[in-house]
Amino acid sequence: MELIKQNFAVNYTYPVLFINSLFEPGKNKFLKIFEELAIADGARFLIVVDSNVAKAQPALIPSIELFFRLHPFNLLASPVLIDGGEVCKNSLSYTESIWQLINKYGVDRHAYLMAIGGGALLDVAGFAASVAHRGIRHIRVPTTVLSQNDSGVGVKNGINYFGKKNFLGCFATPFAVINDSAFLNTLSNRDFRSGIAEAIKVALIKDADFFNYLETNAEALNKRQPAATMYMIKRCAELHLQHIASADPFEQGNSRPLDYGHWSAHKLEQLSNFNVLHGEAVAIGMCLDAVYAFKMGILSSADMHRIINLVKQLGFKIYNKHLDDKDAVQNEVLNGLDEFREHLGGQLTIMLLTTIGIGTEVNCMDNSVLMESITYLKQAN
Ligand SMILES: NC(=O)c1ccc[n+]([C@@H]2O[C@H](COP(=O)([O-])OP(=O)(O)OC[C@H]3O[C@@H](n4cnc5c(N)ncnc54)[C@H](O)[C@@H]3O)[C@@H](O)[C@H]2O)c1
Numbered sequence: 001m002e003l004i005k006q007n008f009a010v011n012y013t014y015p016v017l018f019i020n021s022l023f024e025p026g027k028n029k030f031l032k033i034f035e036e037l038a039i040a041d042g043a044r045f046l047i048v049v050d051s052n053v054a055k056a057q058p059a060l061i062p063s064i065e066l067f068f069r070l071h072p073f074n075l076l077a078s079p080v081l082i083d084g085g086e087v088c089k090n091s092l093s094y095t096e097s098i099w100q101l102i103n104k105y106g107v108d109r110h111a112y113l114m115a116i117g118g119g120a121l122l123d124v125a126g127f128a129a130s131v132a133h134r135g136i137r138h139i140r141v142p143t144t145v146l147s148q149n150d151s152g153v154g155v156k157n158g159i160n161y162f163g164k165k166n167f168l169g170c171f172a173t174p175f176a177v178i179n180d181s182a183f184l185n186t187l188s189n190r191d192f193r194s195g196i197a198e199a200i201k202v203a204l205i206k207d208a209d210f211f212n213y214l215e216t217n218a219e220a221l222n223k224r225q226p227a228a229t230m231y232m233i234k235r236c237a238e239l240h241l242q243h244i245a246s247a248d249p250f251e252q253g254n255s256r257p258l259d260y261g262h263w264s265a266h267k268l269e270q271l272s273n274f275n276v277l278h279g280e281a282v283a284i285g286m287c288l289d290a291v292y293a294f295k296m297g298i299l300s301s302a303d304m305h306r307i308i309n310l311v312k313q314l315g316f317k318i319y320n321k322h323l324d325d326k327d328a329v330q331n332e333v334l335n336g337l338d339e340f341r342e343h344l345g346g347q348l349t350i351m352l353l354t355t356i357g358i359g360t361e362v363n364c365m366d367n368s369v370l371m372e373s374i375t376y377l378k379q380a381n
């Protein structure tokens, strides 16, 4: 046997910028960001925009076009609208439409695909960019709480396929992420709240102080107060970024701590035909795993109640009527554990909590205790 052992390391660096009002007249903030990112004169840009963002913020597209008219960068086409929300992840046609644009306008690996929108559109655009020409630079401009504090700052891109969440996708780092808090002004209360679920999640597995902060500031967050919102988004993004850099960025192992509460959440989203939002499903999933951990003697009753109380205080439901159908729960949700294992590859690994801020991993879940935990949530809702 002959063996050549190949070994190299690639260092990934990308900036995540926090700013307010990118297009504030007279402030040239967008230009300063281009300078910060060392984007060369003549650089070519294709921009896709979440249709709901364009509708809610009608000044956005004229501002982008004006910026490119005034500065020496090349906008290859007027910003292209793509349907926002989960719909764009549920059909390959949206990804294909971006590939068509990349092909039509000759976007190559020295050009940029900028995507402005919610987590769903960013997942699609990041996936389209990452596989076209084996990877075009993509810049994410997240416009929801969830995409600014979690999905938009990480390395995962993907779409749903075969009716399964994120079945097609890839790990690819963005060229840069630009978090502009002004986008959040037009977000619905429901979508705003949904994103806070990811902050609770990351606090639960990594940072008890941040959990305390969320408890203390729950009312401020419900009122969408800017200071509390900005702190919550920045701390949540920071914890996600630290985790990605320090642990297993491309998820080669079995462990997925950032997916606390997610195994059942993904199934609940599907069961509800995506009428339950990702964050709403995660809120229920986190409570389910907290009750389960309590019933298994891993988590204290006091901690379980603190988790449920915070989730409720922030306006989430801890139960959903789709969980009433016992057969569907058995077939779709509990069997979802198997799908989760398949998605991870290898051994089933579920993150549970031993206390707030500290997780532990288990390799099997007891179905009857899970069913009891679901009943508990129904009664406590
Ligand atoms: N890649 C990852 O690591 C990762 C992590 C977590 C979640 N996700 C994915 O993110 C998606 C959810 O993202 P989301 O919560 O941002 O929801 P979303 O993208 O579905 O956006 C919610 C809704 O708000 C609209 N919208 C977006 N920004 C707006 C704004 N500023 N003003 C008005 N309307 C606006 C959208 O068009 C959509 O209708 C899910 O598909 C989930 O699987 C991905």
Ligand SMILES: [Zn+2]
Binding pocket: 150, 198, 262, 278, 282
């Ligand atoms: Zn999530």
